[in-house]
Amino acid sequence: MFKFTSSEVRDLIIAFIVISLCFAIANAGRDVNAILSLLPLIMVGVGAGFILHELGHKFVSMKYGYWAEFKLWPQGLLFALITSFLGFVFAAPGAVYTYANYMTDEINGKISIAGPIVNIILALIFLGIAVSVYQSALYSETYALIFIVCALGYSINSFLAAFNLLPIGNLDGSKVLNWNFGIWIVTIAIAGIMTVLSMTIGVQDLVRIILGI
Template sequence: MFKVTASEIRDLIIAFFVISLSFGIANTGRDMNALMMILPPIMVGVGLGFILHELGHKFVSMKYGYWAEFKLWPQGLILALVTSFFGFVFAAPGAVYTYANYMSDEINGKISIAGPIVNIILAIAFLIIATIVYRSAFTSETSLLIFVICSLGYSINSFLAAFNLLPIGNLDGSKVMRWNIGIWFVTIAIAGIMTALSMTMGVENMVRIIIGF
């Protein structure tokens, strides 16, 4: 049975708000008016991306019969806030800890890849929705808001997937690589390309190409 503890909910909420604020600062700098405007759409993209990423790890862990729980990493929250002022976010606010006496590299790899896969799927979903509402965004404020939310959702989720798949330290990428280097290469390539496109072309130009606008 999928269970979430009270302390886990508390840690997820704290991490959610700090990570949302960090991405907001990274996108707007010290402009408070711009930050207040962009923060709600970012919270949607980060909220779904961050929480479902962690719950993806938790779900797969519990599927294999292990108890898993998200725990906050205070130093990671501080690091996220500090790096945001330099225009990027080192997003490591905490992690899902899986409690097991023994775990094979395969199971550990499958648990680890679940989070980035969730982010990739969410990014694609956001891009599809952005494509659907793009034409009406010129005449409808609601459609424009949805497009902005989806644009940020695509960019943030593709970045979260690519970042977490880096084979560094205790990030997901290290565990996935130990399990299957081929699967790791394919997933980080997909996430990396998606992130690069959002940073170079921008989501609006991607959408315009897709619909031939």
């Protein structure tokens, strides 16, 4: 059964707001009006991506009988804010801490990979919706808005998956790699390709390629 402490809920809300702001700044630059316009749209992708990523870790931890709780990392939030002004986001606002006297590399790896897998699935869902509404978005402002939200959702979730799978420090990738190299290489390759596609050809052209137009 999912249980949350009041401090955990507070930390999740703070991290969600600040990380959303960071992605808005990274995409809009220092234009305040553009940031404010983009922020609500980005919050959908970040809200789904960030919150469900952390809940993925928490759910698998609790599935194995461990207590798990998200805790904010203030220094990580500050660093994310600083890097956003450079055009990218070092997204490490906090982490789900699993409390266990002993844990195998396999269980630790499965707990760690849950978050990036959630992001990959969400990115594909956003992409699927973007594909389904693209034609209508050409003639409808409502569908155009939905397409923009989904394009941002795809890009952000792809990036979050790829970033967290990097085998650096305490990121998820280090623990997945310690558990199973094959699973790590496949997941980071998928997330990496999805991220590169969003950064190079862009989501709109990717959708057009999928639709064959």
